[in-house]
Amino acid sequence: MYEVVLVDNNSTDDTVSIAAEFATSHPDLAVHVIPESEQGVSCARRTGMRFASVRSRGRVNAEERFYLVSADADCRVDEDWLYELFVAMESGKAAIGVCDYYYSASHFAGRPRLWDAITKTLRCRAVTFALFGGFPDGKGFAVDRDVHDRVGGIEICYQLQDGRFVNHLSDDWDFGIKVRGSGEDIGYVPRSGVEINPRRVDHAIDEVIAGRAYGSDGIIVMRDIRPRTAGVAVDLTEEQAQQAWDYSVKDFTPKNTILPVLLTPSLLDDGAVIEFFGPSLAERLAARIAEIKDEMRMTDFTPIHSYKTPSYRLYFEFADEIFARLRATVGEDIGYPPPLPPCLQDVAPDRFTEFVKYYCEDRESGEAHNYFGNGGVF
Known part of the structure; x- marks a missing residue:
């Protein structure tokens, strides 16, 4: 088979x-x-x-229907990983099946602050993936072969770094954006499990805390995280844990609660999605998405560089309300939106949306990108 x-x-x-x-x-x-x-x-x-x-x-x-299934080399798939993906793809209408990713809790024994930041991210993801289907992650996903071929397969974007071209790391998310943008569905398969190699956190912990796990200034690349020495596992301080969580949730929220409805506004007509956001917020999100798409004169949001600006703008405009819904559905410990960047804290309320637009246009270099960082390594 x-x-x-x-x-x-x-x-x-x-x-x-x-x-x-x-x-x-x-x-x-x-x-x-x-x-x-x-x-x-x-x-x-x-x-x-x-x-x-x-x-x-x-x-x-x-x-017959064929599936292409990808898994990262440093992860460990559950024994029934492939079976559960196959059953879900055969029984559903989704073109992509997204696995459930997890860490072994035993690896983080004695590091409760780090483990808390990780598990809060995973709890948020479980809620939004169940609602929106999520996006494929290299750690493990399946795609209908014909859909893969129709959208052109995996596309690699290139960036300039120190005078040479480097390939952009987000090919898996880019691929999911192309598939969803083509009108296909993405389904979450929580019974198909993939264990993440903890070295992704252990050997990049300083960058995780500072939101630079996958680069900065718009350059998102895979860094070498093979251990050079046997490191000593220590927990984060309270300040480090808060900073790591701030970057993780700032990375998570635009990508996992805003981007799906930005690409597929019809999701905001779904009963479960309306219940999550609340009728008023769902209605206003739909109206604002239509306005932004018209303003930007965009026919799609398929390239990764195109979706960032509208996702970031919607984040700033609706962050307080979205975090309120996350607290209600995931837990009060999710807390509140991290502080605004200093340049926006001083803007008069009646001009806030205007300046958010100019700030987020700086999406691929400078302060806007670094504010959101790449804390999504969790």
Whole structure:
């Protein structure tokens, strides 16, 4: 029923030899090891999914529905991960199935402040993913092969960093935006579990706290988080924990509560979504989204660089009310919106929306990007 594709993205360990040995000892399973010379998880994911799509066209039952399923190399999938994804995709209408991602609590024993920041993010995500379906994350998702091909597959955006092109890290989210923007649904599959490697937090903890886990000034890249030394696991101070949470929730809220309805305004007609936001907020969000889309003269929000400005603008305009709904549905410990950037704190209330627009136009460099940071590493 399935074949395995391993993308060798310039590995320097024994990955290829281990895969070859595994394939030899499992002759009943098709295992393909393919190279990708351009460094980066985005490039590896694109190459692997393209190969799988082409490969599936040659299968005997080519008229059946086929799925491409991606998983990051440093994660660990649950034993029934693939089965649960398959059942959900076969029984539902969604073009993408999004897994449930989690950390092992035992790894963070003795670090209650860090664990609290992580679990608050995961609790928020569980609520919004159940409502909106979420977005695919490289840690694990499935996509209908025909939809993958129709939208052009994984697209990689390039940015300039120190005079050279580097590939943008958010290919998985970009892909989900393209799929949802094409009119397809995304479904959350909470029974399909993927355990996140805790090194993503442990060996980038200083950047997580400061909202620079995946870069700054608009450059979002995959950094090398392989441990160089055996680090000592220590908890965060109260101040660090608050800062880490502030960046995490500022990253989470525009992407997971605003972006879905920005891309698919019809979600605001859904009963469960209306109950979450409340009728008044849902109605005003719908009206404001229509205004912003008309003002920006945009026909879609598919590129990742295009969705940031309207998502950030809506965040500033509705943050107090959205956080109130998160407190009501997730828990009072979610708290309140982090402080405004200093430049907006001094703006007269009657000109706030006007200056938010100019602030958020700075989305890909400078202070606007760094205010929201990349705390979503959780």
